Amino acid sequence: xEVIKQFELSKEYLESLRQGIEEANIDFIQESxxxxxxxxxxxxxxxxxxxxxxxxxxxxxxxxxxDILIELDEDNLLKVLPELETAEVASWIELMDSDDGxxxxxxxxxxxxxxxxxxxxxRVKLEQILELLxxxxxxxxxxMAKEFIxxxxxxxxxxTINEIRRQAENVEKIYSIYVVNNxxxxxGRVSLKKIILAASETKIEDIFEEDVISVPVHMDQEEVAxxxxxxxxxxxxxxxxxxxxxxxxxxxxxxDVVQEEADEDIQAMAGVSADIEESDSVFTISxxxxxxxxxxxxxxxxGAKIIGFFEDGLSKYLALASFIPLVAATGGNVGIxxxxxxxxxxxxxxxxDDTPLQRFLKGLSVALLNGFVLGGFVFLVVVFLYGFDPIFxxxxxSALFCVVxxxxxxxxxxxxxxxxxxxxxAIASGPFxxxxxxxxxxxxxxxxxxxxxxx
Amino acid sequence: xEVIKQFELSKEYLESLRQGIEEANIDFIQESxxxxxxxxxxxxxxxxxxxxxxxxxxxxxxxxxxDILIELDEDNLLKVLPELETAEVASWIELMDSDDGxxxxxxxxxxxxxxxxxxxxxRVKLEQILELLxxxxxxxxxxMAKEFIxxxxxxxxxxTINEIRRQAENVEKIYSIYVVNNxxxxxGRVSLKKIILAASETKIEDIFEEDVISVPVHMDQEEVAxxxxxxxxxxxxxxxxxxxxxxxxxxxxxxDVVQEEADEDIQAMAGVSADIEESDSVFTISxxxxxxxxxxxxxxxxGAKIIGFFEDGLSKYLALASFIPLVAATGGNVGIxxxxxxxxxxxxxxxxDDTPLQRFLKGLSVALLNGFVLGGFVFLVVVFLYGFDPIFxxxxxSALFCVVxxxxxxxxxxxxxxxxxxxxxAIASGPFxxxxxxxxxxxxxxxxxxxxxxx
Numbered sequence: 080x081e082v083i084k085q086f087e088l089s090k091e092y093l094e095s096l097r098q099g100i101e102e103a104n105i106d107f108i109q110e111s112x113x114x115x116x117x118x119x120x121x122x123x124x125x126x127x128x129x130x131x132x133x134x135x136x137x138x139x140x141x142x143x144x145x146d147i148l149i150e151l152d153e154d155n156l157l158k159v160l161p162e163l164e165t166a167e168v169a170s171w172i173e174l175m176d177s178d179d180g181x182x183x184x185x186x187x188x189x190x191x192x193x194x195x196x197x198x199x200x201x202r203v204k205l206e207q208i209l210e211l212l213x214x215x216x217x218x219x220x221x222x223m224a225k226e227f228i229x230x231x232x233x234x235x236x237x238x239t240i241n242e243i244r245r246q247a248e249n250v251e252k253i254y255s256i257y258v259v260n261n262x263x264x265x266x267g268r269v270s271l272k273k274i275i276l277a278a279s280e281t282k283i284e285d286i287f288e289e290d291v292i293s294v295p296v297h298m299d300q301e302e303v304a305x306x307x308x309x310x311x312x313x314x315x316x317x318x319x320x321x322x323x324x325x326x327x328x329x330x331x332x333x334x335d336v337v338q339e340e341a342d343e344d345i346q347a348m349a350g351v352s353a354d355i356e357e358s359d360s361v362f363t364i365s366x367x368x369x370x371x372x373x374x375x376x377x378x379x380x381x382g383a384k385i386i387g388f389f390e391d392g393l394s395k396y397l398a399l400a401s402f403i404p405l406v407a408a409t410g411g412n413v414g415i416x417x418x419x420x421x422x423x424x425x426x427x428x429x430x431x432d433d434t435p436l437q438r439f440l441k442g443l444s445v446a447l448l449n450g451f452v453l454g455g456f457v458f459l460v461v462v463f464l465y466g467f468d469p470i471f472x473x474x475x476x477s478a479l480f481c482v483v484x485x486x487x488x489x490x491x492x493x494x495x496x497x498x499x500x501x502x503x504x505a506i507a508s509g510p511f512x513x514x515x516x517x518x519x520x521x522x523x524x525x526x527x528x529x530x531x532x533x534x
Numbered sequence: 535x536e537v538i539k540q541f542e543l544s545k546e547y548l549e550s551l552r553q554g555i556e557e558a559n560i561d562f563i564q565e566s567x568x569x570x571x572x573x574x575x576x577x578x579x580x581x582x583x584x585x586x587x588x589x590x591x592x593x594x595x596x597x598x599x600x601d602i603l604i605e606l607d608e609d610n611l612l613k614v615l616p617e618l619e620t621a622e623v624a625s626w627i628e629l630m631d632s633d634d635g636x637x638x639x640x641x642x643x644x645x646x647x648x649x650x651x652x653x654x655x656x657r658v659k660l661e662q663i664l665e666l667l668x669x670x671x672x673x674x675x676x677x678m679a680k681e682f683i684x685x686x687x688x689x690x691x692x693x694t695i696n697e698i699r700r701q702a703e704n705v706e707k708i709y710s711i712y713v714v715n716n717x718x719x720x721x722g723r724v725s726l727k728k729i730i731l732a733a734s735e736t737k738i739e740d741i742f743e744e745d746v747i748s749v750p751v752h753m754d755q756e757e758v759a760x761x762x763x764x765x766x767x768x769x770x771x772x773x774x775x776x777x778x779x780x781x782x783x784x785x786x787x788x789x790d791v792v793q794e795e796a797d798e799d800i801q802a803m804a805g806v807s808a809d810i811e812e813s814d815s816v817f818t819i820s821x822x823x824x825x826x827x828x829x830x831x832x833x834x835x836x837g838a839k840i841i842g843f844f845e846d847g848l849s850k851y852l853a854l855a856s857f858i859p860l861v862a863a864t865g866g867n868v869g870i871x872x873x874x875x876x877x878x879x880x881x882x883x884x885x886x887d888d889t890p891l892q893r894f895l896k897g898l899s900v901a902l903l904n905g906f907v908l909g910g911f912v913f914l915v916v917v918f919l920y921g922f923d924p925i926f927x928x929x930x931x932s933a934l935f936c937v938v939x940x941x942x943x944x945x946x947x948x949x950x951x952x953x954x955x956x957x958x959x960a961i962a963s964g965p966f967x968x969x970x971x972x973x974x975x976x977x978x979x980x981x982x983x984x985x986x987x988x989x
Binding site for chain 2: 416
């Protein structure tokens with residue numbers, strides 16, 4: 080018993096492991112990894128080179144190697160997989176849960192995938208995996224596993240326990256036993272606790288709960304996560320259009336989904352493409368950032384054109400230049416606030432959501448209120464603290480007011496439009512929209528100034 | 535069986551429920567809510583007024599009302615709780631899991647809390663709750679429950695099943711049975727599956743797994759989430775400094791933790807204080823946004839001062855004004871990219887993380903590379919496309935280069951400093967830092983211009 084066995088996970092151990100690999104010190108490698116948890120070994124292998132990883136994997140017991148393989152970082156997997164023998168991968172896949180096997184296979188190109196599939200001997204597993212590969216990656220079907228315990232409603236407790244025994248090796252974690260009819264349609268569930276506490280002859284029919292929550296096989300994984308979170312489910316059965324039980328999703332997979340979706344949103348907001356980690360190379364990190372920065376730079380260069388267009392007015396009223404950052408920054412901030420609220424509400428839809436018109440009116444009210452407060456504040460500072468003409472104060476204040484309204488509108492509409500087209504709406508809080516808002520803000524600012532200052 | 539019973543969750547039903555409440559149509563209310571899931575009833579009550587919510591809660595069966603109470607939105611709970619009778623709350627708390635009871639109690643003020651506690655009759659539950667209230671809210675102790683199944687290693691399977699039977703009502707979901715010694719120290723776990731498949735006389739000692747992962751009671755909830763996610767745990771035992779088993783955390787609570795932490799980060803990035811939903815009032819939404827917008831506005835006003843300081847130079851070289859948005863926006867974008875990477879890496883610490891020096895050098899390399907590319911690009915556009923003097927192109931390009939370096943530095947350092955002081959580092963990707971970067975960027979831009987253009 081230990082409070083997480085972390086002591087091996089040191090850079091010192093990593094060095095000694097590397098040396099062990101170089102010296103082909105098989106005893107040391109096997110002994111030092113003995114009893115270390117799968118996730119920890121995977122974390123170690125992620126630090127090694129491709130050939131070192133493979134060397135260690137091949138030294139480990141086959142089931143363990145198979146468990147580790149699916150825990151490897153995707154970057155690392157994509158390097159390791161092509162270098163393994165086809166038969167080797169196939170034999171490891173046979174030892175995985177069907178969903179993990181499908182995940183591994185989906186990382187291969189079409190030709191290599193067919194080669195691996197041809198080597199899989201376990202026909203049942205193979206059919207399960209082939210079925211899973213047919214579903215879209217981000218749906219319930221794409222993340223479910225075929226390993227679950229199914230009991231016919233006419234069985235008794237003893238028959239059900241026998242089924243558990245028969246499947247014990249395949250189904251690692253049992254949360255619920257799903258109850259089906261003769262046509263394998265889902266009728267309900269019975270908990271393992273109830274099975275333990277019931278008499279052997281009790282009919283499943285008499286103890287199962289009917290009101291089980293299931294999800295359709297094509298449901299988006301984010302929606303599945305929302306359902307499991309709302310109803311505090313540890314696992315959820317997946318059914319097809321005919322209500323036939325086709326798989327189950329466990330909450331540990333959902334935990335990954337929630338984390339990944341959150342990371343994706345944050346990356347979209349920060350303007351970083353792809354899943355970058357701090358441990359990636361300088362070039363990789365740079366490559367993921369530069370395109371978004373370039374969008375901003377090109378926007379800035381277009382902004383220079385807009386300002387250049389108003390150069391005459393600017394030369395007459397040089398102070399206009401001073402308030403450019405104020406206008407641009409406020410537009411950006413307002414846009415991000417508005418869009419992130421919409422992104423959140425899109426992620427947690429409810430039956431009581433406002434209608435689009437109500438949404439629009441509420442967004443408008445908030446923008447009017449905030450625009451009025453900020454515009455008024457700026458007017459006061461510009462006139463009474465900075466000592467400018469009142470007409471100049473009115474110009475800056477009302478330009479700010481207009482920019483708040485416009486940016487709110489853009490921040491509200493953009494994620495809704497992106498979402499309609501199946502694009503991650505969180506992008507609306509990122510650099511692309513901020514840049515657009517900057518440009519619109521500049522145009523509004525100078526437009527208002529031309530009008531009010533008679534330039 | 536249904537694919538999520540959602541049909542009642544319509545605005546039409548809400549209206550008819552409101553009418554039922556007004557007409558005191560108890561039969562209608564009870565019948566229409568019969569069989570509806572706890573989370574769905576809670577979602578309905580969240581849409582009702584405080585007095586309507588309480589009216590419905592009191593019509594429901596006591597256990598159901600207690601289950602619904604803890605599922606209510608916190609805003610709604612804070613309105614409902616003070617209006618309930620002390621004895622009523624106490625009797626509902628008695629029916630909750632200890633962690634939920636502690637959560638409810640922690641929402642009361644000190645005086646009211648004591649009053650409710652005095653009314654709790656169930657001494658065991660009360661002691662459990664009082665223990666939980668002693669732990670910090672965001673730690674393992676603060677989110678664990680006291681309901682779990684504990685078996686002595688000397689017991690056999692029959693004795694363990696009897697314990698499960700005894701606790702069946704208290705412990706709703708059983709994932710693992712935790713094995714302890716006579717001093718109640720955690721030794722390991724045994725799965726329910728193993729209990730079912732073992733012979734009645736089998737000793738627990740002979741079938742339990744020793745290498746169970748546990749978390750210390752003071753561990754931060756985010757770290758607990760990372761541990762459970764890494765090792766795919768559906769529940770984790772919590773131990774005190776003497777390794778005594780004091781509670782367990784289930785993955786459904788962790789799912790909420792992960793979602794909440796992600797929402798918090800996104801809100802910090804977007805510059806929204808407090809947990810705002812689209813359904814909140816105009817005033818509430820505005821109040822959560824205005825302070826952050828004001829920070830931006832005050833920054834903008836300070837920016838105006840900075841630019842005003844360089845007014846002489848600006849009047850000689852008016853085109854300088856045109857590139858203000860370019861410099862400001864790029865600084866902001868670079869800062870957000872750098873800080874969000876650090877925030878992510880802080881959330882998923884690993885033993886193989888780079889040292890601070892390595893981090894710094896890598897950040898510097900990325901910034902040098904990006905700064906060089908962007909500065910060079912801008913130089914080319916400014917000189918060859920826009921037709922400015924080469925010396926002006928060099929000014930804008932090299933100012934941009936400096937801004938990229940500076941903003942990267944700020945974006946990297948700020949979250950690290952915030953984190954050191956126990957503040958959510960995601961704030962570093964929000965408006966406060968963007969504003970600071972804007973100001974620094976302006977100062978650098980004009981500083982470089984003064985120097986190179988001899989203004």
